[in-house]
Amino acid sequence: MTLAVARGPSLTEQAAAYIRGRIVRxxxxxxxxxSELAIAQELGISKTPVREAILELKRQGLVDVQPQRGTFVFEMSADQVVQLAEVRSILELAALGLAMDRDQRALGRRWSEIVSAMELALAKGNTERYRVLDGAFHQAMFDVADNQYLTETFTVIAFRIQALRNRLSLDPELNNTSCDEHQRLLQHVGRGEVDKAIKLLAWHIEWTRDRYIKLLQALATSQTTVRNHERRQRAGRT
Structure with missing residues (x-):
């Protein structure tokens, strides 16, 4: 089925938003x-705007264009995950401190609404909805902090963080732990406990980093096992 493309933003912008949305979700x-062709057919447009969209997403770090091989959704090594977590920690801790200083009550209201929705999504087993709300929870700090440059800097890595969050949220146990931490962060903000909130957020980011590194290690082990099995099969046929 061909998807109709509405008028308004350019075809390149629409294609970029479409691909980005599928990665983030x-x-x-x-x-x-x-596949440029498959995406073009889905959107009912030519391959040219899709190709331009992929180049834009490459600049954002969401896709990897490999000559002679093709285009792939980004991947990250353990070292890159650590570096991303370092930048994320700097930005989010600054945003939380500013938000609590400027309008603690507003942040509490926003977080209360989001946490309630997260709990409902978790109860219903709606992991996609939970992921979106998780991202909204962290974005709320930047909205209340109301610092244009801080927000713009975070936007550079926000899509990549959300894409990584998608992988972790496939594990119900991790979602339960995540929800519990968000509830505790809300409690600290409600009580005006700035230091405790910042400390917990720092731990939350470190926990997410460590869980993703473990996931990468598990995937690497699984891939090695598959390759070894394929080698044994080929050797058995010769």
Missing amino acids: GMLQCGEPL
């Missing part, structure tokens, strides 16, 4: 190949 997983 977890419909396209890290390392998965992208």
